[in-house]
Amino acid sequence: MTTLNQPLTQAIPSLILEEVSFRHRGQPLLAPVTLRLDGCHRTLVMGPNGAGKSLLMRLAHGLLAPSQGRLHWEGETPRQAMVFQRPVLLRRSALANLTHALAVKGTPRRLRKALAREALERFGLAALEARPARVLSGGEQQRLALARAWLLEPRVLFLDEPTSALDPAAIQAVEAAVDEFHRHGTRIVMSSHDLHQARRLADDVLFLCGGRLLEHTPAERFFTAPTSTEGRAFIRGDLVVSPPPP
Numbered sequence: 001m002t003t004l005n006q007p008l009t010q011a012i013p014s015l016i017l018e019e020v021s022f023r024h025r026g027q028p029l030l031a032p033v034t035l036r037l038d039g040c041h042r043t044l045v046m047g048p049n050g051a052g053k054s055l056l057m058r059l060a061h062g063l064l065a066p067s068q069g070r071l072h073w074e075g076e077t078p079r080q081a082m083v084f085q086r087p088v089l090l091r092r093s094a095l096a097n098l099t100h101a102l103a104v105k106g107t108p109r110r111l112r113k114a115l116a117r118e119a120l121e122r123f124g125l126a127a128l129e130a131r132p133a134r135v136l137s138g139g140e141q142q143r144l145a146l147a148r149a150w151l152l153e154p155r156v157l158f159l160d161e162p163t164s165a166l167d168p169a170a171i172q173a174v175e176a177a178v179d180e181f182h183r184h185g186t187r188i189v190m191s192s193h194d195l196h197q198a199r200r201l202a203d204d205v206l207f208l209c210g211g212r213l214l215e216h217t218p219a220e221r222f223f224t225a226p227t228s229t230e231g232r233a234f235i236r237g238d239l240v241v242s243p244p245p246p
């Protein structure tokens with residue numbers, strides 16, 4: 001029996017960052033960040049190009065180690081997955097990309113194809129199962145990456161600008177998939193510089209500019225009364241250019 005269709009009901013551990021900063025070759029790229037992510041929320045990480053959104057997400061997901069500070073989960077580290085702007089897919093069929101992920105996860109061979117097909121169906125890719133993953137369109141590749149993440153049953157899903165190269169129909173499909181994860185009980189942490197998208201999806205917003213976290217507020221408050229000058233300019237739609245990192 002698969003548990004993939006069962007909502008994930010246990011509480012998600014909180015993620016706590018205490019004075020987490022990141023430097024590269026001595027150059028500060030992210031100024032110390034202190035924050036806490038709780039509950040099954042959809043957190044949108046916003047800010048102009050070069051603000052430090054990807055850095056913060058990679059640190060949170062454990063792909064980068066902080067130069068200073070402490071990052072930890074309150075309780076057991078939850079299962080996590082990350083979806084990138086340009087998904088990294090294997091030179092195999094769409095189906096084989098998913099059965100491979102299940103093999104790595106340790107799913108018994110006899111269950112893999114059925115589970116992979118169920119995920120392809122869920123993300124509207126059933127007709128493409130035999131197609132080489134790398135010839136799929138950008139939107140299809142992104143949905144395949146989401147289907148792969150789905151099979152990992154993450155409690156926390158990080159998405160780094162997953163729709164920035166997609167057209168409106170593909171964006172809609174990715175946003176529907178994100179909703180599906182959230183309804184299932186997965187915490188979403190997603191970066192975007194698209195205000196419209198953030199208004200559609202966000203419960204809370206992390207706003208970064210120039211390698212500094214300037215705001216962490218409920219979405220409604222960020223959109224109506226941002227507290228930082230940069231946040232206000234961003235909401236007005238002014239061109240906000242990230243100053244050089246701290």
Ligand SMILES: Nc1ncnc2c1ncn2[C@@H]1O[C@H](COP(=O)(O)OP(=O)(O)OP(=O)(O)O)[C@@H](O)[C@H]1O
Binds near residue numbers: 051053055
């Ligand atoms: N591994 C790294 N080594 C050196 N510099 C890095 C590294 N990762 C990011 N940077 C630099 O840190 C700054 C922040 O980059 P980051 O990718 O986090 O920005 P971003 O907010 O995600 O921007 P975008 O919206 O353009 O994706 C940039 O100046 C970038 O060049």
